[in-house]
Amino acid sequence: MKRLDGIPGLTYVEPEGAFYIFPNFSSFTGKTIKGRQIKGSLDFAEMLLNEAKVAVVPGIAFGTDNHFRLSYATSMANIDKGLDRIAEALK
Numbered sequence: 656m657k658r659l660d661g662i663p664g665l666t667y668v669e670p671e672g673a674f675y676i677f678p679n680f681s682s683f684t685g686k687t688i689k690g691r692q693i694k695g696s697l698d699f700a701e702m703l704l705n706e707a708k709v710a711v712v713p714g715i716a717f718g719t720d721n722h723f724r725l726s727y728a729t730s731m732a733n734i735d736k737g738l739d740r741i742a743e744a745l746k
Contacts, residue, residue, distance in 0.1 A: 658738045662745060674728040677714065681721040689744060695720040707740035 656676070659665055664682040683693045689706045693699050696713035700723055703709045714722030727734055 658735070662738070662742045664745060675724050675726045677717075677722045677724055679722050683745070684721065696723055699723055703741060703744060707737075707744040709737045709740050709744075 656667070656669060659667055659676070659678060665678045665680055667676055667678045670676050680693075680696075680699050683699065684695070686693055688702055691698060691702045691706075693702065696715045696719075700711050700713040703711055703723075712724040714720060714724065717724065725737075
């Protein structure tokens with residue numbers, strides 16, 4: 656969560672025992688990132704996959720188009736690498 660706190664434009668509610676977090680990216684909605692217009696969670700997830708090489712689940716699958724699901728059921732090294740890539744893509 657400290658790493659997410661360091662990425663401007665992302666917010667979240669602290670998870671209560673799950674193995675994933677559900678960040679809100681609505682501050683990027685309507686903007687263009689890496690040449691891609693972000694209209695919702697599908698666009699955001701596709702941009703992260705193509706530009707940052709990080710796979711996330713679009714929030715629309717869970718009923719909210721302003722969020723994405725990010726699993727942390729992996730090593731800290733993989734989490735750090737993924738968050739570094741996300742941060743770079745969102746600059």
